[in-house]
Amino acid sequence: MSDTAILQASGIGKRYAGVAALHDVQLTLRAGEVHALMGQNGAGKSTLIKVLTGVVAPDDGTIALVGEPIAPRSPADAQRLGISTVYQEVNLCPNLSVAENICAGRFARRRWTRTIHWSRVHEEAAAIMRRLDLDIDVTRSLSSYPVAIQQMVAIARAVSVSARVLILDEPTSSLDEDEVRQLFAVMRTLREQGMAILFVTHFLDQVYAICDRITVLRNGGFVGEYRTSELPQAALISAMVGREFALTGTDRQAVPTGEAAPLLTAQGLGRRGGVWPTDLQIRRGEVLGLGGLLGSGRTELARLLFGLDPADAGVIAIDGDERRWRAPAEAIAHGIALCPEERKTEGIVAELSVRENIVLALQARLGLRRYLSRAQQNEIAQRFVELLGIKTASIETPVGLLSGGNQQKVVLARWLVTEPRLLMLDEPTRGIDIAAKQEIMSEILKLARQGMAVLFISAEIDELVRVCDRIAVMRERRKAGELVGGSSEHAVLDLIAGTA
Amino acid sequence: MSARFKQLSGHTLFWPLLTLALLLVANGIFNPGFLALQWREGHLYGNLIDIVNRAAPLILVSIGMTLVIAVRGLDISVGAVLAISATVAAWMIGGALVVDHGVTTAVTRLPMPVAIAGALGVALACGLWNGLLVVRAGMQPIIATLILMVAGRGLAQLIGGGQILTIYYPPYFYLGNGFLLGLPFTLFVVAAIYALTHVALNRTALGLFIRAIGVNPVASRVAGIRARLITIGLYMFCALMAGVAGLIVSSNVKSADANNAGQLLELDAILAVTLGGTLLTGGRFSLAGSVVGALIIQTLTSTIYSVGIPPQVNMVVKAMLVFAVMLLQSAEFRTTVRGWLVRTERRA
Numbered sequence: 001m002s003d004t005a006i007l008q009a010s011g012i013g014k015r016y017a018g019v020a021a022l023h024d025v026q027l028t029l030r031a032g033e034v035h036a037l038m039g040q041n042g043a044g045k046s047t048l049i050k051v052l053t054g055v056v057a058p059d060d061g062t063i064a065l066v067g068e069p070i071a072p073r074s075p076a077d078a079q080r081l082g083i084s085t086v087y088q089e090v091n092l093c094p095n096l097s098v099a100e101n102i103c104a105g106r107f108a109r110r111r112w113t114r115t116i117h118w119s120r121v122h123e124e125a126a127a128i129m130r131r132l133d134l135d136i137d138v139t140r141s142l143s144s145y146p147v148a149i150q151q152m153v154a155i156a157r158a159v160s161v162s163a164r165v166l167i168l169d170e171p172t173s174s175l176d177e178d179e180v181r182q183l184f185a186v187m188r189t190l191r192e193q194g195m196a197i198l199f200v201t202h203f204l205d206q207v208y209a210i211c212d213r214i215t216v217l218r219n220g221g222f223v224g225e226y227r228t229s230e231l232p233q234a235a236l237i238s239a240m241v242g243r244e245f246a247l248t249g250t251d252r253q254a255v256p257t258g259e260a261a262p263l264l265t266a267q268g269l270g271r272r273g274g275v276w277p278t279d280l281q282i283r284r285g286e287v288l289g290l291g292g293l294l295g296s297g298r299t300e301l302a303r304l305l306f307g308l309d310p311a312d313a314g315v316i317a318i319d320g321d322e323r324r325w326r327a328p329a330e331a332i333a334h335g336i337a338l339c340p341e342e343r344k345t346e347g348i349v350a351e352l353s354v355r356e357n358i359v360l361a362l363q364a365r366l367g368l369r370r371y372l373s374r375a376q377q378n379e380i381a382q383r384f385v386e387l388l389g390i391k392t393a394s395i396e397t398p399v400g401l402l403s404g405g406n407q408q409k410v411v412l413a414r415w416l417v418t419e420p421r422l423l424m425l426d427e428p429t430r431g432i433d434i435a436a437k438q439e440i441m442s443e444i445l446k447l448a449r450q451g452m453a454v455l456f457i458s459a460e461i462d463e464l465v466r467v468c469d470r471i472a473v474m475r476e477r478r479k480a481g482e483l484v485g486g487s488s489e490h491a492v493l494d495l496i497a498g499t500a
Numbered sequence: 501m502s503a504r505f506k507q508l509s510g511h512t513l514f515w516p517l518l519t520l521a522l523l524l525v526a527n528g529i530f531n532p533g534f535l536a537l538q539w540r541e542g543h544l545y546g547n548l549i550d551i552v553n554r555a556a557p558l559i560l561v562s563i564g565m566t567l568v569i570a571v572r573g574l575d576i577s578v579g580a581v582l583a584i585s586a587t588v589a590a591w592m593i594g595g596a597l598v599v600d601h602g603v604t605t606a607v608t609r610l611p612m613p614v615a616i617a618g619a620l621g622v623a624l625a626c627g628l629w630n631g632l633l634v635v636r637a638g639m640q641p642i643i644a645t646l647i648l649m650v651a652g653r654g655l656a657q658l659i660g661g662g663q664i665l666t667i668y669y670p671p672y673f674y675l676g677n678g679f680l681l682g683l684p685f686t687l688f689v690v691a692a693i694y695a696l697t698h699v700a701l702n703r704t705a706l707g708l709f710i711r712a713i714g715v716n717p718v719a720s721r722v723a724g725i726r727a728r729l730i731t732i733g734l735y736m737f738c739a740l741m742a743g744v745a746g747l748i749v750s751s752n753v754k755s756a757d758a759n760n761a762g763q764l765l766e767l768d769a770i771l772a773v774t775l776g777g778t779l780l781t782g783g784r785f786s787l788a789g790s791v792v793g794a795l796i797i798q799t800l801t802s803t804i805y806s807v808g809i810p811p812q813v814n815m816v817v818k819a820m821l822v823f824a825v826m827l828l829q830s831a832e833f834r835t836t837v838r839g840w841l842v843r844t845e846r847r848a
């Protein structure tokens with residue numbers, strides 16, 4: 001780790017409609033370091049990154065690159081200056097191929113005709129993806145891959161351009177352990193080559209695994225810069241939260257649910273190209289975990305149970321009565337809820353207000369005619385904004401303007417409002433900060449104690465083991481087996497990998 | 501610019517209304533009698549009344565089009581549906597004057613209510629067809645409705661036997677030519693439909709659902725909104741509006757011309773919706789804006805006729821005026837112009 005500052009920002013201020021998103025923030029990135037930018041949801045991390053890369057102009061402050069003042073006017077401008085960025089919301093072109101996305105703006109061209117040399121472009125793109133250990137068909141459209149792969153493509157694009165600064169805003173939120181390991185390997189190589197890397201994450205273990213320094217923001221203000229080795233985890237959390245905050249973990253006091261009648265039973269439920277016929281049973285008050293690798297069929301199974309994709313085999317029974325869903329609306333009418341994995345495309349309705357987003361599912365369930373009065377809507381929205389600690393200027397703010405983690409909380413609130421009998425959560429705490437995550441998980445477990453069944457999909461095995469009564473594991477689009485809660489992480493891992 | 505003006509100009513209806521007002525004032529200057537209203541034989545007469553009356557079919561179709569566009573759709577078959585509805589109504593009513601013992605009475609092939617229901621039923625079926633193509637078959641709206649746009653007129657010709665159908669049944673003429681309380685009856689039709697739509701959008705969750713579907717159809721479906729059903733319903737509503745417009749037009753001209761009724765109506769309707777501030781990308785819409793947009797278009801048409809511009813260049817003039825109006829309403833353009841002005845001020 002050298003001490004030459006490559007990128008230096010000081011006194012950065014940014015206001016949105018009178019509210020300070022950033023106030024007198026400083027940041028120093030040095031050559032050959034991985035620098036964590038930490039803070040709670042809405043602390044201003046993404047906004048700082050947008051300021052550094054010319055997405056938004058700061059109201060105050062200066063930015064210097066190797067001592068030279070700069071004022072990038074657009075991400076392309078920042079890129080030319082040597083700052084390469086992966087934003088929190090993947091903003092690639094879903095309809096273009098993976099190769100086009102990776103190489104956009106710098107296609108290989110034929111010598112004389114200057115036409116695009118497609119076979120070369122595809123080769124280059126494939127080579128770049130292989131650096132991240134991903135062997136995928138780069139000629140297929142980006143949208144045909146799951147979010148995690150799209151995220152890897154965005155990362156691949158960013159690391160493939162020669163830059164002095166690499167900025168990664170929550171790149172790992174949708175990745176599994178293996179991909180994270182790959183990404184870290186690449187980051188380490190780049191660090192050795194002298195690149196400065198800014199890394200945003202809500203996973204503390206990742207911070208301690210790879211970061212050299214940490215800058216902490218709180219409520220748009222600068223809290224401090226620390227060396228990772230000198231900042232214990234508890235101190236980091238206190239710096240972010242602004243008070244003593246104990247990570248107590250959300251252990252589940254096992255409730256005997258073995259005798260309870262099953263709420264939902266799926267028999268041989270499957271769909272060609274999705275999941276193979278699968279049996280699953282969920283009881284009232286039970287927290288059932290669903291583990292597995294990316295693309296193992298966890299999400300697909302939840303979508304079948306919710307009627308989002310039509311099943312072509314098997315039956316679902318609710319309270320013993322067979323049901324066939326033609327649309328999610330029918331599943332919802334029977335008290336089922338699914339908080340989907342992909343927040344941006346399947347979760348938020350960006351231009352609608354926080355209030356409208358929160359009441360949307362409840363209103364859909366009530367139907368057209370029983371329209372909630374404005375007062376009722378306000379009351380519900382206000383209650384859940386407080387319950388989940390959603391940081392927003394007002395309940396009339398369009399959801400698209402909220403920070404990523406706060407958008408996620410809104411989607412969660414939408415489903416909690418419907419008071420479902422079965423709540424299916426697909427990576428519900430993705431992008432949510434560590435303190436809020438603890439509060440949300442304990443809220444959900446409280447509801448489970450009151451009789452709500454929960455299907456909990458998570459890539460974090462320690463979390464699965466801690467909170468679930470039972471864990472079903474998916475492997476290669478089939479159910480590989482079930483374990484009781486409290487099994488060792490090892491047992492789960494073995495089942496996931498198929499090495500048991 | 502004062503804060504007050506900024507707030508005012510931020511309103512969706514500000515620019516459409518300003519445009520309409522400017523057009524009317526310009527007309528009033530060039531043609532002093534233009535804005536005058538007269539009370540004659542118990543009826544209100546005047547250019548303004550005339551414009552609103554003539555705009556009625558366009559207003560109705562624009563209301564339907566607005567809601568279809570709000571859910572990211574488009575319906576370019578409205579002109580053809582208007583022709584179908586007009587032809588069906590004309591054929592079913594038919595009508596002939598029968599002299600019986602020296603008393604002439606008008607008789608119809610089928611009772612008038614049946615004819616009206618029949619025409620509207622056929623229009624609804626057209627909308628269902630469009631909606632199914634878009635939602636079930638997953639076709640692009642412009643292509644899906646292009647089918648009916650092309651085939652619809654052929655269908656209308658078939659019904660009409662390839663001829664212009666004349667209607668001989670005076671009670672039917674009331675719809676397009678009658679007066680109620682001194683005002684054209686069509687005004688009441690338009691007002692009633694507008695009010696009903698407004699209530700459906702704001703007193704039920706329909707407005708919320710439409711905006712949600714327009715912004716993010718996938719997320720809306722996940723949230724339990726019956727997005728497909730609603731979308732089909734809106735295509736049917738749009739076709740129904742075209743059907744009512746077909747009744748008004750056929751009643752007004754006492755005949756149905758399968759070939760020319762509602763010609764280019766789809767373009768005028770899309771234009772009216774856009775002028776009114778509805779986004780073609782879905783999600784944000786203004787019903788009132790579309791009504792104003794339709795009035796702007798009708799005023800333009802009337803202006804062009806009254807100024808005496810030769811019909812050959814008619815379309816060019818209209819296009820230029822529309823171009824100017826769209827520029828005026830474009831926020832980007834206004835920002836650019838403001839930039840120019842500020843710069844010249846500084847230099848001066």
Ligand SMILES: Nc1ncnc2c1ncn2[C@@H]1O[C@H](COP(=O)(O)OP(=O)(O)OP(=O)(O)O)[C@@H](O)[C@H]1O
Pocket residue numbers: 016017020021039040041042043044045046047048088391392393401402403404405406431433
């Ligand atoms: N375009 C905008 N208009 C209004 N407010 C905004 C806008 N962009 C961001 N904000 C506000 O600025 C604050 C900081 O948001 P930012 O996205 O930087 O948070 P973050 O630290 O990245 O949080 P997260 O961990 O949830 O991603 C938030 O309160 C957000 O609502």
Ligand SMILES: [Mg+2]
Pocket residue numbers: 045046047088169403404405
């Ligand atoms: Mg962020």
